[in-house]
Amino acid sequence: MRVLVTGGAGFIGSNIVFELVEKGFETYVVDSMHTGNEKNLEGVMDSVRLFKCGAGEIPSLSLPKVDFVLHYGIYSSSPMYKEDRRRVAEAIGDAITVFEFAKDCGSRVILCSTSSLYNGLPTPWREDAVPLVTDFYTEARIAIERLAELYHKLYGLNVITLRHFSIYGPKEEYKGQYANNITQFLWCMMKDKPPVIFGDGNQTRDFVYVKDAVEAAMRAMEKDIEYDVFNVGTGKDTSFNKIVEILNRKLGKNIKPKYVPNPIKNYVYKTQADPTKAEKILGFRAKTTLEEGIDKTIQYYKQLEWIPDV
Ligand SMILES: NC(=O)c1ccc[n+]([C@@H]2O[C@H](COP(=O)([O-])OP(=O)(O)OC[C@H]3O[C@@H](n4cnc5c(N)ncnc54)[C@H](O)[C@@H]3O)[C@@H](O)[C@H]2O)c1
Known part of the structure; x- marks a missing residue:
């Protein structure tokens, strides 16, 4: 299968x-x-064909027909869209190119989306919630999700959308300042620097270990579902203060965070998935506990020669 x-x-x-x-x-x-x-x-380059270009260039690549398209190649963080608001249009245009390619191939699509589109709504967040207008990043994702549904309705494109919560783990080093809070806190604390926290540290996130996100994608590929949307979260939220406490314990350190006034207008104070639908229909449940995920993340970054300064 391709x-x-x-x-x-x-x-x-x-x-x-x-x-x-x-x-x-x-x-x-x-x-x-x-x-x-x-x-x-x-480690896998011999088994993979890599094209270094944007998803919008797919039609010029003479790719073979594929069975699945996993669309994760989208600007991945809210500040990226604030830096250049036209990226909203670019992300939507690329998604249309991806859906056209999948339609022509007859391939199924796993569409990566985000829990950010629930921002501002009361938690826990369910898939049928109606998003508020909060952010450029989320506007792009909402439009892309709706276009996926339109391609399904008009052309029978099979799409499973996965709304990811806050993912952390190995291979985040090239995201640098855009990496997950757990990972960025860890990078600072490994260098004996205080992690910087906006506000009082009581804000929470539903943290998901990256291998569980991979598992969600695998489940989506296995399931014969024509169109649906699922949360990829644990259902539990953890505060930034608690994360720093866990990291200190595991690293054998006692580093106090640096609390700074929150500069972000549309800041999100709490994220928490309702994982019920994904469990019931997709058969997906995040298995990695926060303790296990943080242990594996520490192990990975300790063996790297270099970790980013954030
Ligand atoms: N990490 C999280 O917590 C999280 C949460 C929710 C959603 N997501 C989504 O998951 C996806 C992957 O994010 P990630 O966390 O792995 O971050 P990432 O920045 O490492 O991944 C995005 C990848 O897509 C590439 N990319 C960006 N624009 C592209 C384009 N136009 N064409 C082709 N490639 C492009 C980037 O170079 C990068 O390799 C993103 O869509 C992101 O919005 C991530």
Whole structure:
């Protein structure tokens, strides 16, 4: 079976590519290398065909027909869209190119989306919630999700959308300042620097270990579902203060965070998935506990020669 992964040289994408290669898929990667890096694919490069270009260039690549398209190659963080608001249009245009390619191939699509589109709504967040207008990043994702549904309704495109919560773990180093809070706190504390926290540290996130996000994608590929949307979260939220406490304990340190006034207008104070639908229909449940996930993350970054300054 053939699969195309956009964003496959990025954090989540490269973790998925390793799993696909392990499972014997003929794997193609399209990545603009904006936050991706070939080094994330070290160890599988012989088994993967990598195209270093944006998803919008797919029609010019003479790719073979694929069975699955996993679309993860989208600007991955809210500040990226604030820096250049036209990226909203670029992300939507790329998604249309990806859906056209999948339609022409007759391939199924796993569409990566985000829990950020629930921002401002009361938790826990369910898939049928109606998003508020909060952010450029989320406007792009909402439009892309709706277009996926339209391609399904008009052309029978099979799409499973996965709304990821706060993912952390190995291979995040090339995201630098855009990496998950757990990972950035860890990088600081490994260098004996205080992690910087906006506000009082009581804000919470539903943290998901990256291997569980990979598992969600694998489940989505296995299921014969024509169109649906699922949360990829644990259902539990943890405060930034608690994360720093866990990291101190595991690193054998006693570093106090540096609390600074929150400069972000549309800041999110709490995220928490309702994982019920994903468990029931997709058969997906995040298995990795926060303690296990943080242990594995520490192990990974300790063996790297270099970790980013954030
Ligand atoms: N990490 C999280 O907590 C999280 C949460 C929710 C959603 N997501 C989504 O998951 C996806 C992957 O994010 P990630 O966390 O792995 O970060 P990432 O930045 O490492 O991954 C994005 C990858 O896509 C590539 N890319 C960006 N624009 C592209 C384009 N136009 N064409 C082709 N490739 C492009 C980047 O170079 C990078 O390799 C993103 O869509 C992101 O929005 C991530």
